[in-house]
Amino acid sequence: MELWDIPAIDQHAHNLLRPEAIANYAYTAAFTEAHNADIINHHTCHTLFYRRSLRDMANLLKCEPQESEILAKRNNLGLENLTKTCFDAANLEAILLDDGFLPDKILPWQWHQKFVKVRRLLRIEDLAQNLIPQANSFEEFWERFKAEIDPPPPEVVAFKSIAAYRTGLEIKSVTVEVAKSQFNAIKKTTGEKPPRLINKSLIDFLVIQTLEIAAKHKIPIQFHTGFGDPDLDLRLSNPLHLRQILEDERFRNAPIVLLHASYPYTSEAGYLASIYPNVYVSFGLVIPSLSIVGMREVVRRLIEFAPSSKLMYSSDAHLIPDLYYLGGKWGRKVLGKVLNESVRDGDLTVKEAEEIAVAILRGNASQLYQLDI
Ligand SMILES: [Zn+2]
Numbered sequence: 001m002e003l004w005d006i007p008a009i010d011q012h013a014h015n016l017l018r019p020e021a022i023a024n025y026a027y028t029a030a031f032t033e034a035h036n037a038d039i040i041n042h043h044t045c046h047t048l049f050y051r052r053s054l055r056d057m058a059n060l061l062k063c064e065p066q067e068s069e070i071l072a073k074r075n076n077l078g079l080e081n082l083t084k085t086c087f088d089a090a091n092l093e094a095i096l097l098d099d100g101f102l103p104d105k106i107l108p109w110q111w112h113q114k115f116v117k118v119r120r121l122l123r124i125e126d127l128a129q130n131l132i133p134q135a136n137s138f139e140e141f142w143e144r145f146k147a148e149i150d151p152p153p154p155e156v157v158a159f160k161s162i163a164a165y166r167t168g169l170e171i172k173s174v175t176v177e178v179a180k181s182q183f184n185a186i187k188k189t190t191g192e193k194p195p196r197l198i199n200k201s202l203i204d205f206l207v208i209q210t211l212e213i214a215a216k217h218k219i220p221i222q223f224h225t226g227f228g229d230p231d232l233d234l235r236l237s238n239p240l241h242l243r244q245i246l247e248d249e250r251f252r253n254a255p256i257v258l259l260h261a262s263y264p265y266t267s268e269a270g271y272l273a274s275i276y277p278n279v280y281v282s283f284g285l286v287i288p289s290l291s292i293v294g295m296r297e298v299v300r301r302l303i304e305f306a307p308s309s310k311l312m313y314s315s316d317a318h319l320i321p322d323l324y325y326l327g328g329k330w331g332r333k334v335l336g337k338v339l340n341e342s343v344r345d346g347d348l349t350v351k352e353a354e355e356i357a358v359a360i361l362r363g364n365a366s367q368l369y370q371l372d373i
Helices: 027-031 037-046 048-061 067-089 109-113 124-131 139-148 176-188 199-215 239-247 266-275 292-302 321-345 351-367
Strands: 006-014 092-098 115-125 156-162 221-223 256-258 279-284
Touching: 006 321, 006 351, 027 037, 027 067, 027 279, 037 199, 048 067, 048 139, 048 221, 048 321, 067 351, 092 109, 092 156, 115 124, 124 139, 124 199, 124 256, 124 292, 139 176, 139 351, 156 239, 156 256, 156 292, 176 199, 221 239, 221 351, 239 256, 239 321, 256 266, 266 279
Parallel strands: 006 092, 092 115, 115 156, 156 221, 221 256, 256 279
Antiparallel strands: none
């Protein structure tokens, strides 16, 4: 099944780096979650993802599949032309950008609108961090936090939480008194610069506040789940830890999107999506960063149990435009292959498989985020 004609909504990705920031990154840095120089400079070139991607980029840019050739071609094009080439080749209808990743180094979300329709994902931990130095009391902090998200600015279509990165997904209710005392303790050691928020009680409190507001407006909240960079304790990013939130009737109207297929907890993510009406799963980062067999296995694992109405495409592209293209290419190839198998097995008719492909690539996201595009 060829899915190239279906424009995709990339419902979780990140802003591209500014040209002066790109100069400080090796090309391989975009192909690993590691920050370690040894991994970036000596090991990433031995991953299947990197090897395959060199050939993909060489095909796209019409050059030899060597990093030096690809870099020369990219340099000649310049960032704008390269972005246009990659975005066009990815056949994107819209992208949803989380601009909380490397906020000092990225281009603003508006810049990307030259190439494709853009909506924003608001990262709540970043919002909170930025408000801490500005607020003189917990009450002021809490009021301002709520004012920023209830309702959020018009370009924001969802919230994003990186609780998994900071303190884990076992998010519990926290009283106002506890949140206040934790805020006061952080405030004592904070100067004019926003602190790095790593306080579990305060993060949990803010996530719960956000869920209440998300439920009120039916705004989705994306959770980082599963693998990521070394900031993360993988044990705490298992989405099963979200049980208290998922069981809480107050949040039933808040769609919860588990990012990255919760890999390697993919069966767990599929299970949660099949049980809870407000749980959705997207498979960006798994696609395009695993081997072809690995990507296929993950999409199979999700679709084997979870309703297809709960699954969504994304790339989790970040740093460079190449990843948008690689995500778009392999998202369609892998999904097409898995759906073909389902037709061959007798799980689906051809027509059903085609409808599911459209739903996963764009329809489900368009509906969930109420994208007026
Ligand atoms: Zn991401």
